[in-house]
Amino acid sequence: MRWKPVMTLVVMSLACSHGALAQGLSKLTINGYSSFEFEKQIEEEGGGDPNASFDADLFDLVFNFQVNDKIRVSADLTWEHGTATEDGFGNVAVEYAFVEYAFADLAKVRVGKMFTPHGIFNEIHTAKPAFLSVKEPASTNKPERIVENAFRYFPRWGTGVAIRGDGVIAQRDFSYDVFISNGAQEETNPFEEDNNLAKAITARFRFEPTESFSIGNSFYHDKVGADGVEKIVSDGLELRYQTGTWRIIAELAFGWLTPEDGDKIQQIGWYIQPSYYFENGLTPYVRLERVDPNTDIANDHGYDLIVGLNYEISGGFMIKAENNYYKGGSNSTLAQYPNASYNEIKAAVVLGF
């Protein structure tokens, strides 16, 4: 008999904790994506992969926890290239992990590690189910993949404070981001310490003049003062146009790198990518990219012409195949290869869930 109150208490506790757990779980969403890739350089010489390699490219889990009406926690954890830490292979990383407090749609403050809000692709980053091609555009994100001596316009991640929001001007949508972070650095952990001369500032503004057309401008400023770099400044323009079946995206990026000893270098990169959506899930696409790593040097530029096909078999599951034709000027790093060019086939099987 005397066990009855204890048992009742235990049952009630379990019921309460189960309720709390269920309530907590209802606020949590877990998504993710994976990508399996294949790359093969056609010619014997070139800057690609001559070995016809398979790549367990990445497996990411994306968590969102809506703590209450105002507070959200979001994180993306990645395991890249078949991570095996015992052998020193691959990469495990926190792509982003931040807490967001929403005062209103027009003002949401974030703190933590996050993608630098510059251009179209950096925040999409390596989420392969979220774009057509096998890799994100190199000319505005990883320009050294086209010509080796190019520099990054901005660090891909940052730790700091951001404010962002969505609003309406003259019945048209706009959004903005302002991000203050530790900036580009290599000597210390930039997500823990700041060895730069000043905080890096990133800003982006997007406007949608029509439902099918959007334009945007991004800006990055960083007084580095380390690693031989005094300052990096970049400015990016973006454009998106979509009809029922056609989609065009394009970006133009200017970068100015001031070395600690030497003259300022101006770099320009751009791409344009038209694509056409068929009802059956097939989407052919073409992307032309160009990088000029130093506008004061003639013929040091490089191109990448991509012709590809994306087939979305079912929601979030897609196959991609493309050929990348790289061609450089006579003073470019691509000039080391015959005809200053090479081709590389890339393919991927990706899933977003």
Added chain:
Amino acid sequence: MRVGKVHLIAAILAVTTLSQATAQESVKIIVNTEVEVSSLSQADLARIYLGKKTFWESGSRISPSLLHEKSQLTKLFLEESVRKTVRQYRAYWKRRLFSGQGTAPKTFASSKQVANYVADNPGAIGVVDASFADNRVKVVDLSN
């Protein structure tokens, strides 16, 4: 023979009329009874389902829901009210989700389930079949 032709023409007209039904005629927008809103503009409705408007004027969070993407109702709603095909809408939310901008509206298998979700969650809004009725939720009018 003539009667048969008339029936055929009538049937074709009926099917054509049905397929030309607009989203406003085919869907009903419902909200939780605690939501202090009686009408919504088409633009605000689109912004809610695109994740650009996440708060009601009262300050409470909007929790949008709709039928799964294979539903004809959802297809019609997205094309006419959100101005995106199902595929474009899915791609749009993938970009937002994986870039840390939040999660897509919840989806359900039936109008009844959407109504259950809306009834149980303050701030919730849902898209259901126009013929669906449930007195636990409030129907909002749409304006242009």
